[in-house]
Amino acid sequence: MSSTKTIGIIGGGQLGQMMAISAIYMGHKVITLDPASDCPSSRVSEVIAAPYDDVDALRQLADCCDVLTYEFENVDADGLDAVIKDGQLPQGTELLRISQNRIFEKDFLSNKAQVTVAPYKIVTSSLDLEDIDLSKNYVLKTATGGYDGHGQKVITSAEDLEEANALANSAECVLEEFVNFDLEISVIVSGNGKDVTVFPVQENIHRNNILSKTIVPARISDRLADRAKAIAVKIAEQLNLSGTLCVEMFATADDIIVNEIAPRPHNSGHYSIEACDFSQFDTHILGVLGAPLPAINLHEPAVMLNVLGQHVEAAERYVTENPSAHLHMYGKLEAKHNRKMGHVTLFSNEPDNVVEFGKGIDF
Numbered sequence: 001m002s003s004t005k006t007i008g009i010i011g012g013g014q015l016g017q018m019m020a021i022s023a024i025y026m027g028h029k030v031i032t033l034d035p036a037s038d039c040p041s042s043r044v045s046e047v048i049a050a051p052y053d054d055v056d057a058l059r060q061l062a063d064c065c066d067v068l069t070y071e072f073e074n075v076d077a078d079g080l081d082a083v084i085k086d087g088q089l090p091q092g093t094e095l096l097r098i099s100q101n102r103i104f105e106k107d108f109l110s111n112k113a114q115v116t117v118a119p120y121k122i123v124t125s126s127l128d129l130e131d132i133d134l135s136k137n138y139v140l141k142t143a144t145g146g147y148d149g150h151g152q153k154v155i156t157s158a159e160d161l162e163e164a165n166a167l168a169n170s171a172e173c174v175l176e177e178f179v180n181f182d183l184e185i186s187v188i189v190s191g192n193g194k195d196v197t198v199f200p201v202q203e204n205i206h207r208n209n210i211l212s213k214t215i216v217p218a219r220i221s222d223r224l225a226d227r228a229k230a231i232a233v234k235i236a237e238q239l240n241l242s243g244t245l246c247v248e249m250f251a252t253a254d255d256i257i258v259n260e261i262a263p264r265p266h267n268s269g270h271y272s273i274e275a276c277d278f279s280q281f282d283t284h285i286l287g288v289l290g291a292p293l294p295a296i297n298l299h300e301p302a303v304m305l306n307v308l309g310q311h312v313e314a315a316e317r318y319v320t321e322n323p324s325a326h327l328h329m330y331g332k333l334e335a336k337h338n339r340k341m342g343h344v345t346l347f348s349n350e351p352d353n354v355v356e357f358g359k360g361i362d363f
């Protein structure tokens with residue numbers, strides 16, 4: 001049997017593109033499903049141009065691929081179930097359903113994986129907000145459809161309730177206690193259905209709810225870092241994980257609280273392309289193919305900076321002045337404001353001296 005596979009990737013953005021590049025290095029062929037025929041993956045794979053909920057297009061992809069995977073979690077799980085053959089989607093659709101809905105996700109994390117999450121309750125209408133204790137702060141999040149802070153309302157006083165009530169009446173929500181964290185961190189873990197491998201702990205700095213900078217290793221104690229990695233492994237084992245998963249967490253002075261999971265490579269793991277001996281995309285491909293997974297080593301402390309639409313010129317200037325920095329551009333045709341266009345990875349022991357492109361500069 002040939003070890004060369006045809007891998008179908010649902011979604012041809014930067015994550016799909018970087019998965020495809022890893023797969024191609026390993027000798028596989030990639031076909032991508034994406035609504036845009038000129039998506040980032042079109043530079044490195046064949047593209048079936050169709051909407052994600054087009055069941056005929058999903059079937060066409062399934063028919064010509066050995067293995068399927070996805071680059072984002074809002075894939076139509078029912079549509080996929082209708083077309084996949086046994087074992088063709090090693091990640092499964094259950095993990096998709098869990099990560100598509102914060103209510104299922106919280107239930108999985110707290111009751112099945114038994115990891116610590118912020119105290120929460122399910123909110124089905126504004127009636128559920130009537131008796132909340134306003135001596136505490138909260139974040140109200142819609143159960144589905146939210147990303148990068150969209151569909152969220154922070155509640156710190158009675159004045160926030162009008163907007164919170166409107167959100168609660170518009171969709172099912174989860175009300176979480178606000179966590180006074182020291183740092184936001186994430187851990188990438190990959191599985192092959194049997195074993196898992198885990199990456200170093202990443203420290204994440206967001207601007208306007210969009211990841212701006214990742215510092216590796218995260219500046220937390222070894223004890224907390226070990227705990228964060230153990231939590232990621234516990235979640236992966238509970239899922240019999242295939243492929244790469246990112247666990248986003250909050251680090252307080254003495255605890256780690258899980259915020260959410262993303263069942264795919266993640267922006268905070270991009271540094272691994274240069275800074276680790278295997279990237280999160282390599283282990284994703286190995287994992288979905290059921291291949292043995294390597295232990296991960298970090299070569300040197302690293303910093304990753306995101307390049308948004310308004311930062312492209314600054315990033316290009318930066319790498320001409322710092323040629324040891326690695327510039328990745330995803331090949332997106334239009335540099336829109338806040339659109340992720342690329343990233344830069346560099347090795348540095350002084351992460352505070354590596355200035356984000358958007359910080360203090362008015363582009």
Ligand code: AMP
Nearest residue numbers: 118139147148149176177178179259260
């Ligand atoms: P999420 O969509 O859940 O990733 O939330 C977006 C951002 O909101 C996170 O990266 C945090 O900065 C912040 N956030 C979310 N949930 C909480 C919470 N329970 N306490 C404090 N900050 C939060």
